[in-house]
Amino acid sequence: MLDAVDFSKIRYFRRVELDDEATGNTYPGSIVKSLKDFQPDAINVGDLEVSVDEALAFLKKFLRLTHCDLFFADAAILVEGAVEKLLLPKMIDLAAGGLNTKYITILEVGGAYSMRFAKLLEFLGIPYLVITDIDSVDPNNNRKGCKATDAGAVTSNASIKYFFDGSALVSDLTAKADADHIQADNMRFVSYQKKIEIEYGGAVHGFHGRTLEEVFVYENHGLFSSGALSIGKDIPADATEFHQVVWERIKSSTFKKTEFAMDVLAHEPDDDDASWVVPEYVAVGLRWLEGRVGDQPVAGEQNA
Template structure:
């Protein structure tokens, strides 16, 4: 038995959002303000009977709420949570039977509706007593007093469409929250965990949490056998202590008897395990012979230990509740935790939770470290589009997109798993091809930011726009459908890589001599003919050289070398040398050691064209790039940026 689907309507950004859940664990990821926390808050409101407020209603409803009249269709203005619970004949259906309305043995889904609706009659009566000018303020401030929460069992299995709740309200069967609580145990571990710093020497949070965990075991109607053993030991200790108390308190007891005539006054030992644990237990760490108190532990370790203790407490609550189905919500486990601990959490959380019967876990995160070490089939990606959140099943939805390209899908999966999952959380992305671009692009971004701020002081610098820069080599083509799936604006900086046919092979050549390109990313994104022999190839290649092609994906731009000051570069290196030829000559003239990674530097004084010059002088690309960066940072040299890179950066800056 498990919750297979959650559907939310009219709650904050969740205007009409569906979340399909895994049977064991679902990982909800997305950028900030995409509704991850709103899902948690809504579940808390309904499961814990918390109050809703005006601000909880989706913005698109507020105009109608503010203009409430007798004619308003109040059902359209309700906050709703739908749960689909999947079951089979082997499950214990004693608590679910209240919600099973379809007796067809082939139907194995029970459906629950939580609804927060406006008590129209009551609020309109009160509004009639309010001045017209104060009506809006009254509604915004007092709406929570006129909201009613109800729970229903329903069955729309024979109905196709989205209007069942409105057309057949008479078929909804009202239920109590206690019916739900018997069926579903709900627990939350919030992101704001009370973890003290190393300077806080008060009752430490881990020690306090272990005390709470122990007390829950102690207070159980059927105490843990280990707790019972502790109580037996304490009882034995009581007897021994009483024997030692007698000589210590002998005078006190004698005087009390003489003064007050009290018989049988004694000082007895009554050690309570709860009190003992509360006041005399601490969490420590370190070796066998020497330990340190918990407040000297690092905040990252403190947080993960705190989280693990919270998980154990929730597991204990689930076991005691006896609910048929348990739902645990863990919010942002990465809070205050360094990457290595996030990896450990992601790899081990399933096994930690596996011993709780019928447990489903929802985890929210915006940590690429957790995502990269999670099962991608567990991922649910939340994205806000025009102020409304939609949720995508990352693996299954994307697998369909790549159905005709399984190798690219496998590469993508491995890349995200091994290299970086930060693409999920970036506002914008820049793909680069080689080491030189990787080293110099941050410098170019810095230069462009200065230029753009001079033109417009209010513009947002690129450095502040949450842009992920990733080196993907010649594999950028594998990311197209993924980037389109995420809807993230992407700049691909690559080379035109022109070739010409010599015999049966294709060799690199200058752009002027080129007839083809070996760059499959260009061909993929700019929709080239499939074969060089295609009759449309010359026409397409001409447009490529003229930068007159449009990318097949609307949010992706491909930037490659263009003609600049009479020369058309083939790669980043020759394009860069062309626009910085004079500066390079001056640096070499001053000292040949200033620019590294070069050979045959005397060739800079020859009449060779730039394409041939680059081949003759460039030795080690990484050393060349490092020296350019060093010259810029240490001596203030401002290198000219090739036009295709500057134009691309301006595009993604918008």
């Protein structure tokens, strides 16, 4: 349909529950959204400036080429890249199996583009989860990538700054409560890495990954220490060394992210091996989305 007609001629039908105030009964119905009435916001975040016309042209091209199924989805998940997209179906199985009964479209959009879909998804009434990276950088060292635990670290992720009104300090972002991540009148949840406390070497230590791959290793360190999974480096027994080795390895140019994801998917636990766990920041977002599109409609609505 998108190939055959102009974007503005699309009509989107969404199922809703209609309340009859006179009788107190509820009836199934539909509302119709005309894409002719849709207009995105201009974006101005840091050095990124996108006009209304540019934003609309991007959406038209993206949806026509790759994701016209968005119009038929119960919900959408916007992810950074190939690793997230590869691992997400298994993560849903492990953390939010109820989503398997819904049609979920997964959009691979990177960290700089997810905010471009916000107004369209909200216009259509499609709940969505954004899973993105904190991408910590040192503002005093030419914005060079740094560990998320470094003092004064800020995020370079334009979407995070957009969704959190310009907040950039990693320490401020990691201190936000789960409720702060629920936005746009319960239509959006934004997930990114936060500081976690895990037992390592017989004591509890704090770790904070800047990417999915990094935090995955921290939260599944037992599998990497035993050799069941590997990042191509020996895993130190000391927690501080472990943090440094993982951070340096994940950000190196020789680390193959897609191969890492495939190895994780191929891992089959045996009697001595546990299965891997879903990073907490991803699991929290998936559980929110599971509840949001569950069998009980939220705010009297159900997407079509």
